[in-house]
Amino acid sequence: MKAEVQSPTRVRSRLDLGGGTSHLFLIIFLVYFLIPLVWLVLASTKTNAGLFSSFVFWFDKEFNFFTNLKDLFARDNGAFSLWIKNTAIYAVGASVGSAIISALAGYAFAEYRFAGRGLLFGIVLASVFVPATVFAVPLFFLASQTGLTNSLWAVILPAFANPFGVYLMRIYTEQAVPQDLVDAARVDGAGELRIFATIVSRLIAPGFVTVLLFAFVGAWNNYFLPLLVLAKSELYPLTVGLAYWNSLSILPGESQVLYSLVITGSVVAIVPVMIVFLFLQRYWQGGLTLGSVRG
Amino acid sequence: MQSTNLSISQPTRLLSSQDRLSRMRRSIKRNAAPYLFLAPFLIVFLAFMVFPLLYALRLSLFRTRIIGGTTFVGLENYGRAFMDSDFWDGIRNVLTFGAIQIPIMLGLALVFALLLDSGTIRRLTIFRLGFFLPFAVPSVVAALLWGYLYGQSFGPLAQIAHAFGLPPPPAFLLTAAGIIPALANISTWQYTGYNMLILYAALQAIPRELYEVARVDGASDWHIATRIRIPLIMPALFLTIIFSIIGTLQLFNEPQVLRVLAPGVINLHFTPNYYVYTLAFQNRQFDYSAAIAFSLAIVTAILSSLVLFLTFRREENS
Numbered sequence: 284m285k286a287e288v289q290s291p292t293r294v295r296s297r298l299d300l301g302g303g304t305s306h307l308f309l310i311i312f313l314v315y316f317l318i319p320l321v322w323l324v325l326a327s328t329k330t331n332a333g334l335f336s337s338f339v340f341w342f343d344k345e346f347n348f349f350t351n352l353k354d355l356f357a358r359d360n361g362a363f364s365l366w367i368k369n370t371a372i373y374a375v376g377a378s379v380g381s382a383i384i385s386a387l388a389g390y391a392f393a394e395y396r397f398a399g400r401g402l403l404f405g406i407v408l409a410s411v412f413v414p415a416t417v418f419a420v421p422l423f424f425l426a427s428q429t430g431l432t433n434s435l436w437a438v439i440l441p442a443f444a445n446p447f448g449v450y451l452m453r454i455y456t457e458q459a460v461p462q463d464l465v466d467a468a469r470v471d472g473a474g475e476l477r478i479f480a481t482i483v484s485r486l487i488a489p490g491f492v493t494v495l496l497f498a499f500v501g502a503w504n505n506y507f508l509p510l511l512v513l514a515k516s517e518l519y520p521l522t523v524g525l526a527y528w529n530s531l532s533i534l535p536g537e538s539q540v541l542y543s544l545v546i547t548g549s550v551v552a553i554v555p556v557m558i559v560f561l562f563l564q565r566y567w568q569g570g571l572t573l574g575s576v577r578g
Numbered sequence: 579m580q581s582t583n584l585s586i587s588q589p590t591r592l593l594s595s596q597d598r599l600s601r602m603r604r605s606i607k608r609n610a611a612p613y614l615f616l617a618p619f620l621i622v623f624l625a626f627m628v629f630p631l632l633y634a635l636r637l638s639l640f641r642t643r644i645i646g647g648t649t650f651v652g653l654e655n656y657g658r659a660f661m662d663s664d665f666w667d668g669i670r671n672v673l674t675f676g677a678i679q680i681p682i683m684l685g686l687a688l689v690f691a692l693l694l695d696s697g698t699i700r701r702l703t704i705f706r707l708g709f710f711l712p713f714a715v716p717s718v719v720a721a722l723l724w725g726y727l728y729g730q731s732f733g734p735l736a737q738i739a740h741a742f743g744l745p746p747p748p749a750f751l752l753t754a755a756g757i758i759p760a761l762a763n764i765s766t767w768q769y770t771g772y773n774m775l776i777l778y779a780a781l782q783a784i785p786r787e788l789y790e791v792a793r794v795d796g797a798s799d800w801h802i803a804t805r806i807r808i809p810l811i812m813p814a815l816f817l818t819i820i821f822s823i824i825g826t827l828q829l830f831n832e833p834q835v836l837r838v839l840a841p842g843v844i845n846l847h848f849t850p851n852y853y854v855y856t857l858a859f860q861n862r863q864f865d866y867s868a869a870i871a872f873s874l875a876i877v878t879a880i881l882s883s884l885v886l887f888l889t890f891r892r893e894e895n896s
Contacts, residue, residue, distance in 0.1 A: 305693050305696075305698065305699060306699065306700070308693075309690070309693060309699065309705050312686070312690070312709065313704070313705060313708045313709070315767070316708055316709050316711065316712055316767065316770075316771065317708055317711065319712075319723050319724065319727060319767065320711065320712070320715070320723075322723075322727065322734075323723050326726075338737070339733070339734045339737050340734070383618075384618045384619045384622060385619065387615045387616070387618060387619065388615065388616050388618070388619035388620075390615055391611075391612040391613075391615035391616045392616075394612070395608075395611060395612035395615075397609070397612040397613070400612075403616075407623070410623075410627055412820070412824060412878070412879075412882060413627075413631070413875060414824060414827065414828050414851075414871075414874055414875050414878055415828065416828055416830075416850075416851050416854050416871045416874060416875075417630075417631060417634055417871045417872060417874075417875050418626070418627060418630045418631065418634070419854075419871075420634060420637075420854065420858050420864060420867055420868055420871060421629075421630035421631070421633040421634040421637065421868070422626065422630050423858070424633065424637075424864070425629075425630065425633070440622070440625075440626060441622075441626040443618075443622040443626065444619070444622040444623045444625075444626045444627050446623070446627075449619060475608060475611035475614075476611075476614075479615070500714065503716070504715075504716035504717065504718075506716065506717065506718045506831045507830055507831065507851075511855070511858075511859070521716075522716050522718040522719070523718075525718060525719065525722065526718050526722070526834075526835050529722055529835065529838055530838045532838070542726075545722060546726070549719045549722060549723065552716060552719055553714065553715050553716070553719055556714040556715075556716075557711070557714050559714075560710075560711075560714045561707070564707075
């Protein structure tokens with residue numbers, strides 16, 4: 284905006300000429316990005332019959348959202364509420380744990396010069412590029428051998444190892460924590476742990492929230508690992524549960540009921556993440572800036 | 579280095595033995611501190627990344643038969659993978675997918691980022707948020723959603739046909755020819771906004787004075803974009819390329835969910851990751867599935883380093 288004001292009028296008028304086309308172009312794509320979500324929300328207000336008979340991009344005569352919601356939570360003895368609970372435990376546990384662990388490790392890399400620092404950080408960075416599949420099959424083995432397949436820990440614990448989080452926290456700490464401040468605290472006789480707990484933790488809070496946010500969304504939306512390692516349907520997160528119901532919907536006689544359940548369930552599944560993103564905008568944008576500009 | 583700072587700030591006098599002792603204790607504490615801060619991460623990193631990786635590697639070097647038990651077979655599983663047309667079918671599918679989807683997605687992301695950064699777009703936040711919103715949708719839900727939109731039963735296409743009293747059109751996107759574009763569209767819908775924001779963040783970091791200087795020199799907007807703005811965000815652009823390649827090679831969720839709608843088109847080895855899943859959890863061939871997973875990692879590494887190599891060569895030439 285500032286650049287536009289400062290630039291000469293000649294340039295501005297030329298830019299404005301292109302502005303109309305640019306806006307049109309962007310609006311067309313805004314429709315493309317939003318209309319499937321609009322469709323989903325509209326579809327969740329319809330009965331099964333209404334899905335087939337009413338106009339796709341408008342409400343049906345009957346507003347059936349709350350009935351759908353009731354059916355959703357009643358199905359399979361309340362399986363859906365279990366899945367929500369599992370997803371919440373998984374996402375909160377994975378994000379809080381991995382953000383704390385990443386913040387501590389990021390601070391170690393940013394603040395101290397120690398033997399093996401370069402090599403270790405190199406290994407951590409390289410692990411970001413290893414496809415998750417390679418870990419998934421052995422993680423299933425480890426989980427089944429230790430009996431973890433019957434517990435949400437099987438998906439929470441692996442999420443604690445978050446190399447990208449460590450990378451982000453290192454960069455953030457280097458930017459946000461002045462070395463003089465840490466040195467001054469040392470002169471005053473503060474211990475290393477106390478310096479971190481009282482001074483550093485406050486300064487790196489925004490970076491911490493960014494890592495927390497991305498880990499939360501990553502866990503909330505994860506499908507592959509829970510699908511592999513969780514044995515019982517009572518432990519499923521929303522993603523695995525919805526895909527499971529969807530796979531049942533092709534069975535003869537089932538489709539009618541399950542379509543609207545899967546659709547309504549999908550709406551319920553995306554709402555928390557949308558809210559988190561809308562309210563914490565500042566933080567995910569901060570994370571993207573850190574990851575790209577310095578990366 | 580840090581201990582010198584400390585000694586300078588202290589008055590220069592002969593240290594009593596008690597002082598010396600406390601200084602020593604503090605210095606030991608400081609030397610141990612980084613390892614203490616690192617310890618939680620190192621434990622989970624070793625337990626949930628390094629150990630599984632080694633475990634999978636070991637697994638891939640063995641073969642379990644019903645008769646004869648588990649035997650060490652060296653690289654035999656990899657030889658088998660190399661000759662396995664099911665594996666290469668999957669690789670071909672994801673490469674075709676990537677060749678279509680990555681340029682479209684990143685091309686769009688780049689154009690959006692350049693436009694949003696140009697300072698001429700009104701209601702910037704609406705576009706930035708709106709484009710990014712699909713990223714918050716789980717890929718399972720995205721696949722379900724688009725599956726319905728593509729489908730014959732109550733998707734918009736079916737409805738339009740119905741409105742004109744026509745029979746529902748064939749779900750052409752869920753055919754052998756249409757499935758790759760259908761999947762490419764889902765990923766483009768989900769991840770364009772995310773990549774746009776990475777590029778946008780990089781563009782915002784460029785000092786505006788550069789453009790002013792270029793304009794004074796008579797550079798057009800096109801020149802400023804292609805000669806200044808894009809070259810300056812190359813590191814961010816390559817980051818998005820590498821991550822897109824890795825993501826593409828690991829494609830699993832969307833085909834696995836869409837298979838319900840198109841079981842005849844999406845087979846159980848449609849992508850390498852799908853093949854790993856099938857081998858492990860349907861056929862119980864864990865050793866061979868580990869070998870396929872590693873082969874996929876090798877292909878990923880080769881492709882990523884190829885991109886890096888081509889990038890650096892081009893940068894040296896220019």
